[in-house]
Amino acid sequence: RQTPVIAPSILSADFARLGEDTRAVLEAGGDWVHFDVMDNHYVPNLTMGPMVLKALRTYGITAPIDVHLMVKPVDRIVPDFAEAGATLISFHPEAVEHVDRTLGLIRECGCQAGLVFNPATPLSYLDYVMDKVDLVLIMSVNPGFGGQKFIPAALDKLRQARERIDASGRAIRLEIDGGVKADNIGDIAAAGADTFVAGSAIFGATDYKAEIDAMRRAIG
Ligand code: DX5
Ligand code: ZN
Numbered sequence: 001r002q003t004p005v006i007a008p009s010i011l012s013a014d015f016a017r018l019g020e021d022t023r024a025v026l027e028a029g030g031d032w033v034h035f036d037v038m039d040n041h042y043v044p045n046l047t048m049g050p051m052v053l054k055a056l057r058t059y060g061i062t063a064p065i066d067v068h069l070m071v072k073p074v075d076r077i078v079p080d081f082a083e084a085g086a087t088l089i090s091f092h093p094e095a096v097e098h099v100d101r102t103l104g105l106i107r108e109c110g111c112q113a114g115l116v117f118n119p120a121t122p123l124s125y126l127d128y129v130m131d132k133v134d135l136v137l138i139m140s141v142n143p144g145f146g147g148q149k150f151i152p153a154a155l156d157k158l159r160q161a162r163e164r165i166d167a168s169g170r171a172i173r174l175e176i177d178g179g180v181k182a183d184n185i186g187d188i189a190a191a192g193a194d195t196f197v198a199g200s201a202i203f204g205a206t207d208y209k210a211e212i213d214a215m216r217r218a219i220g
Helices: 015-027 050-059 075-084 099-108 153-168 185-190 208-219
Strands: 005-008 033-038 065-070 088-091 112-117 135-139 173-177 195-198
Touching (some): 015 033, 015 208, 050 065, 050 075, 065 075, 088 135, 153 173, 153 185
Parallel strands (some): 173 195
């Protein structure tokens, strides 16, 4: 099993002080920056694009940036995020015409590639592409907003995804996104996740470090 990664979602950061707040959450122990990209088309909300990611790099953020694309179309924005300094780029298979091609494109651009599964999206999208995937992201809320409640069916889906990853023998990360808090992260880890996105739980806390420490203790 890979070392646990906590990826604070800066969707819940203070956008007026995004650089400072991102730095603060990393200094508090966050491992990656989870960067939610919403386009008011694939999902009903609008957030940030490659220019904002680039600004974070220019500001001095060197941690891995985990880009979660909730956009349609996907392909034409991938090179822009790669050039801006993305580390990983994940997308929803329903948002593209050719899943295999888009995974290949992300790697050709020098990034790691992830596939994201909405609560009702079957894991069968993984069937023929395990060799092209670096990360599997299970959504435990419907994408579009922070601060939603964890959908319990995601735990069983995590177990199934864990089985697939283990059977592949590949170093693929298994990430969970949505409603993750210190009081459910233990069960989520037990179900097989090794990479944990948390937005409102961390940024809503008065002490980021205390919250991240509590999460790490609960992961075990
Ligand atoms: C939702 C986003 C999440 C969001 C999670 O569409 O993909 O990354 O920031 O927020 P919380 O942790 O508050 O559920
Ligand atoms: Zn996300």
